[in-house]
Amino acid sequence: MAERIYLLQDDGSLQAMDEVAYDSEDLLQRLLERYPDLLAGDQMNEAEPRRWLLVSREMGVPDAEGGGSRWSLDHLFLDQDAVPTLVEVKRSGDTRIRREVVGQMLDYAANAVVHWPVETLRASFIANNEDADQQIVELIRDTNADPDVETFWRNVKTNLQAGRIRMVFVADRIPAELRRVIEFLNEQMDPAEVLAVEVRQFVGDHLKSLVPKVVGRTAAAERKQASTVRAEQWTEERFFEALAQNAGPTAVTVARRILEWIRPRVTEVWFGRGRDHGSFVSMLELGGGRARGGLNVHFFAVWTYGTVEVYFQWLQGKPPFDAPEKRRELLDRLNAIPGVDLPPDSITRRPTFPLDALHDDDAFRQFTETIAWGLDAVKRSAGS
Numbered sequence: 001m002a003e004r005i006y007l008l009q010d011d012g013s014l015q016a017m018d019e020v021a022y023d024s025e026d027l028l029q030r031l032l033e034r035y036p037d038l039l040a041g042d043q044m045n046e047a048e049p050r051r052w053l054l055v056s057r058e059m060g061v062p063d064a065e066g067g068g069s070r071w072s073l074d075h076l077f078l079d080q081d082a083v084p085t086l087v088e089v090k091r092s093g094d095t096r097i098r099r100e101v102v103g104q105m106l107d108y109a110a111n112a113v114v115h116w117p118v119e120t121l122r123a124s125f126i127a128n129n130e131d132a133d134q135q136i137v138e139l140i141r142d143t144n145a146d147p148d149v150e151t152f153w154r155n156v157k158t159n160l161q162a163g164r165i166r167m168v169f170v171a172d173r174i175p176a177e178l179r180r181v182i183e184f185l186n187e188q189m190d191p192a193e194v195l196a197v198e199v200r201q202f203v204g205d206h207l208k209s210l211v212p213k214v215v216g217r218t219a220a221a222e223r224k225q226a227s228t229v230r231a232e233q234w235t236e237e238r239f240f241e242a243l244a245q246n247a248g249p250t251a252v253t254v255a256r257r258i259l260e261w262i263r264p265r266v267t268e269v270w271f272g273r274g275r276d277h278g279s280f281v282s283m284l285e286l287g288g289g290r291a292r293g294g295l296n297v298h299f300f301a302v303w304t305y306g307t308v309e310v311y312f313q314w315l316q317g318k319p320p321f322d323a324p325e326k327r328r329e330l331l332d333r334l335n336a337i338p339g340v341d342l343p344p345d346s347i348t349r350r351p352t353f354p355l356d357a358l359h360d361d362d363a364f365r366q367f368t369e370t371i372a373w374g375l376d377a378v379k380r381s382a383g384s
Contacts, residue, residue: 247306
């Protein structure tokens with residue numbers, strides 16, 4: 001049944017505004033694109049209202065690694081904790097909203113966490129926003145005293161890998177049967193969150209009002225959210241405890257050797273943020289670092305998965321590795337290590353190899369000599 005709200009005028013009179021259906025699904029999609037606050041982030045988390053950045057409308061979702069887009073998600077947003085938020089929009093008059101949309105969303109989510117490279121998400125965001133980095137800084141400034149864009153995207157990757165995503169169904173009205181499914185999924189799924197948002201439209205004389213309301217927050221789901229550990233800064237002790245549990249003693253031995261070797265050769269070793277998985281990243285500042293117009297250079301990260309991630313992607317903007325042939329030389333040096341076999345297209349990506357590959361003394365020596373060569377090359381290029 002259509003409802004009505006009343007606007008109290010300055011002269012004391014009431015103006016009636018009647019609920020009106022949207023003319024098209026595209027209209028509601030365009031409203032979300034222009035006004036992300038319609039997702040009602042304050043209702044999703046009253047203690048820490050969610051704020052949004054739109055990555056893209058019609059975001060392609062592949063069904064295989066490196067494959068083309070099989071599906072098209074209506075909207076992909078990120079919140080200030082770098083949690084990917086998948087949004088599907090339907091009008092209540094669309095019969096697919098009752099059942100098909102749930103299976104559709106689960107298809108998107110299941111494949112996104114496996115087949116979405118964070119580089120693809122970042123490229124889409126940059127393509128749609130001229131001031132992309134500044135928007136991220138503004139989003140996270142209140143929750144991070146030293147907002148860092150690279151850290152934000154690392155956290156997006158960590159959240160995807162951990163399945164920490166949010167699925168949101170948006171419509172003018174959420175049918176009762178869909179509401180029950182959403183409540184059930186939101187209580188059962190962890191760490192993923194499943195919600196719906198009704199965005200009802202009321203129209204009066206030359207006026208329009210949009211009223212969003214979050215659906216699917218049962219008491220059990222709220223308790224689950226309250227018990228969820230926020231992404232925290234990892235410590236060295238916590239990192240090695242998690243690494244031992246995930247990858248075993250050999251990986252721990254190698255990671256400790258890498259940490260001891262790299263520390264005196266760089267400006268800082270930074271332990272990341274993440275709810276379930278952590279990393280440490282060696283950072284070399286040149287020319288005072290990025291804050292003073294210089295460079296921050298990252299060659300690799302070590303993850304609690306038991307892997308080394310090589311930062312070819314970030315090196316693309318750091319001389320002399322902005323030259324493809326220089327990154328290819330780095331790739332060749334790494335692939336000369338027994339047990340390391342990175343594909344040719346790695347020079348534009350962030351490939352990984354197992355820590356266990358560096359357990360042998362000769363392999364470890366080859367790795368450290370390669371990183372030392374890279375650090376020296378960057379310093380010479382910067383005149384340091």
